[in-house]
Amino acid sequence: MSLTGLSAMAHADSASQDFVPVTVKSTSAQAETKGFFEDQSLSGTTRNWYAHERATRQALFKHQSSDGTSHPTHKRTNWVQGTILNYTSGFTEGTVGFSTEVAAYNAIALERGRATVAGPNNRTLTHRDGDVIGQWSKMGLANVKARVSNTTLTAGRQSIDTPVLAYIANRALPSSFEGVSLHSAEFDNISFDLGTFDRLSTRTEQGTSKFVAEYGDRAFEADHVNIGGINYQPLKSLKTSFYVSNVEDLWNQYYFGATHELGDSSVLSLSTGLNYYKTVDEGKSLLGDIDNDTYSLAFGLTHQAHTLTFSWQQVNGDEYFDYLHDTNAIFLANSLLSDFNGPNEKSLQINYSLNMAQFGVPGLKFSLYNARGWGIDGTNYKGTAYDVKKMDGENHYEWGFGTSYAVQSGPLKDTAIRATYTAHRASKNQGDGSLDEFRLVTTIPFNIL
Incomplete structure (x- = not known):
C-alpha cells in the first residue's frame, strides 16, 4: 500500500512564498564528523505484521495440500514478526571520510498453516509448494560509504528512495538494492542523485534476484537499472523534483513532481501535489512497445485538525502504468490497496484525515477514504507482455479507514501502531478482484549503542 504524492502538513504560520536563492551550504557534514567509532550506532526495529484477506466473489487465492493438489480459497492470513538490527559507523576524519552500514534482517512466521497462509506470496516466505519456512535471516544492508563535504558515494546493498526506484517497507521487512549510488547536497536548496543497480x-x-516489472511478464529481466535525478526548492513553499531511469531492455521512465503549500492551517491551508510519469520502451523492448503518460493531481485543504484531500489520477496508454516489482516507485496519489493504474484508467479519491493532537492526544490519527476508477480499456493493446486485452470499460472502487498511534515519550517512544480496514470491489476483468483486508502492524524501535 503506497500513499505518496501529497501529505497533509500542519503550519504554525502561513506558508512563505519567498524565493530561495541557490547558495552553497555554509557547513560541511564531513568537516563536522567526530570519527568512525565516535559516531557509530547500533539500533533496530521489530515489527509485528498481521493481515487477513477475504475474497468476496470468486476465490482469489490457492494453496497446495501435501499431495500436490491445488485448492482455491477465499481467505488468506499472514502473520510475521520482522526484526532489523542495524549497525552504522561514523565517518572517518579527513577530507575524504569512510563509513559502513550493515543490517541483519530476521523473520519469524507466527502463522504457519499451509492452507491459511496460501503461499507462495510476497507476505510469508514459503517453499514452492507453499510449505511455510518458520524462520529465516539475511543480510538486508551491507555497504561502504565515502564522503567529501556533503557528497556521499555508497557501494553495496542499500536503501534508495526516489520516484523511479524506491525501497518498499509495507511488509514485515523492507526491500533493498545492490549497486552504487551518489547523493550530493552541496547547495541549500538543490540535491542530486545518481545510481546504478543490478540486484x-x-x-x-532470502536471496537476491534481477529486476522485473510489477505488472508485465516477469519472464523478462533487466540486468541493470540506472537512475538520475535532481531535487530543487525554488520557493520556501514549493518543492520540485525531476528523475529519469533506464531499466535495461524494458523501459526508460521520466518523472516530474511538485508540491506546494499555501496559507495557514490554523485558518485554512492548501496543499497541492503533482506527479507525472512518462514511460517508453527501451533497448530490446522485451515488454513490447510502451508509450505511457500517467499523472496525478491532488489538492488538500487543512483546517486545524482536519484535512480533506481530492486526488485525480489518469493513465494515458494501452498498457498498465508499470514500475519495478518489489519497489515503491509509484509516487501517485491514488496508489492504495489497488494502484488504479489500468490502461487508460481515470480515478478520483476523496480522503479525510483527523489529527488528534489538536484535541490533546498527540500521535493519534484517523483517516477515511473512497476511491473510484473507471474507463479501463486495454482492447487496443498490440503486445503480449501485459494481460489487458479483455479489459473493456472495466471499473472498480475502494474504500478504507484506519487509525495510527505513535508513542510520544517513555521507553516505548516512537513505537507505532496502525490498524486499517480496506474493501475493494471490481468488475469482472479488472485485475485486482473483490476482497476485504484487515491489517494490524506494530513497529517498535530500539537502541543498543
Missing part, C-alpha cells in the same frame, strides 16, 4: 533483495526472500 534486488525482496521483502520476502
